[in-house]
Amino acid sequence: SQQGEEDPQALSIQEGENATMNCSYKTSINNLQWYRQNSGRGLVHLILIRSNEREKHSGRLRVTLDTSKKSSSLLITASRAADTASYFCATDGTRNQFYFGTGTSLTVIP
Amino acid sequence: EAQVTQNPRYLITVTGKKLTVTCSQNMNHEYMSWYRQDPGLGLRQIYYSMNVEVTDKGDVPEGYKVSRKEKRNFPLILESPSPNQTSLYFCASSTRDRGSYEQYFGPGTRLTVT
Numbered sequence: 001s002q003q004g005e006e007d008p009q010a011l012s013i014q015e016g017e018n019a020t021m022n023c024s025y026k027t028s029i030n031n032l033q034w035y036r037q038n039s040g041r042g043l044v045h046l047i048l049i050r051s052n053e054r055e056k057h058s059g060r061l062r063v064t065l066d067t068s069k070k071s072s073s074l075l076i077t078a079s080r081a082a083d084t085a086s087y088f089c090a091t092d093g094t095r096n097q098f099y100f101g102t103g104t105s106l107t108v109i110p
Numbered sequence: 111e112a113q114v115t116q117n118p119r120y121l122i123t124v125t126g127k128k129l130t131v132t133c134s135q136n137m138n139h140e141y142m143s144w145y146r147q148d149p150g151l152g153l154r155q156i157y158y159s160m161n162v163e164v165t166d167k168g169d170v171p172e173g174y175k176v177s178r179k180e181k182r183n184f185p186l187i188l189e190s191p192s193p194n195q196t197s198l199y200f201c202a203s204s205t206r207d208r209g210s211y212e213q214y215f216g217p218g219t220r221l222t223v224t
Contacts, residue, residue, distance in 0.1 A: 031210045042114075042200060042215035043153075050210070088152060092211060096160060097168055098143065100153035 004089055004101035012107040019076040021104040023089030024069075030092050032065055034074050037086045037103070046074075046087075081110045112137045114216035116201050122222045123191055131186045131219050133201030141204045141211055142184040143168070144176065146197040147218075153200065159184055191223040 004025035013019050023032070031050050035043040049056045049065045049072065056063045062075040076083055089101045114135045123129055135142065143158040145168075155168030159178040173195055175187040184203075188195060198220050202213040 033210075033212065035213075035215075040198070040218065040220075042217050043202075043213070044215070045212045048210055048212060090153075090213075095166065096141070096211075097158065097166075098155050098211070098213070099169070100145070100155075102150065102152040 004091060004099055006087070006089060006101040006104040008104060009102070010105045010107075012109065013079055015079060015081055015108055015110050017079055019079050019083070019106055019108070021074050021087055021106070023072045023074070023101050025072075025089070025091045025099065025101070026070065027091070027093060027099075029067070030094075032063075032072050033090045033092075034061075034063060034072075035088045035090060035100075037088065039085075043088065076106075079106075079108045081108050084108045112214070114201055114203050114214050116199075116216040116219050118219060119217065120220050122224065124224055125192055126190050129188050129191060129221075131188075131199060131201075131221070133184045133186065133216060134182050135184075135201075135203040135214070136182065137203060137205070137214065138181065139203035139205045139214070140181070141206065141213075142178065143202045143213070144174070144184070144186045145200045145202065146170065146195075147200060148197050156186070156199075191221075193223050195221065196223050197221060 007022045034046045086103045144156040145153040157176040159165045201216040204211040204213040
């Protein structure tokens with residue numbers, strides 16, 4: 001399987017703190033995306049970073065990409081209770097397939 | 111409202127009884143895909159379609175069939191369901207924006223095969 005992995009599997013923080021989660025993948029990529037999933041519901045796209053980019057920002061989100069290490073990180077600053085969710089990275093392969101990681105479960109305590 | 115719809119949302123069936131899960135999108139997206147989500151395994155791609163009449167296998171295609179006769183619809187067919195296909199299934203669609211695919215997901219179909 002070419003599935004990626006997120007680290008940590010679970011993360012619990014206080015409201016207002018920053019949350020960092022990491023993603024490692026196995027093959028060359030065109031893009032890497034991050035998605036959020038609220039319990040049992042459909043995934044929602046958060047941000048995309050292209051393979052030739054190193055860092056990208058969107059509101060309270062910051063994504064970095066290191067293609068030499070085949071890894072990415074997602075930073076959520078000033079977290080809120082509403083950020084409680086599972087977060088997944090996804091990479092697209094050469095055949096237009098998608099590979100999702102196993103997810104990080106984030107709990108933000110009010 | 112732009113959306114991906116799936117039906118049914120919940121389904122309990124017995125081993126061997128053929129079933130179809132429908133998926134429809136109203137965004138004129140070329141790319142559509144099916145995933146299954148299992149605890150500890152994340153999402154795994156079953157099949158995907160680049161456009162009408164073009165489908166391809168994902169990571170876990172065994173036991174599933176798909177068809178893409180119209181751009182908006184991408185049904186998932188389980189010809190002879192087995193208990194190991196009990197899972198949460200998601201349909202997704204996307205357009206190709208400068209070579210990238212931001213996917214829009216349906217609400218999910220929870221399937222139990224007894």
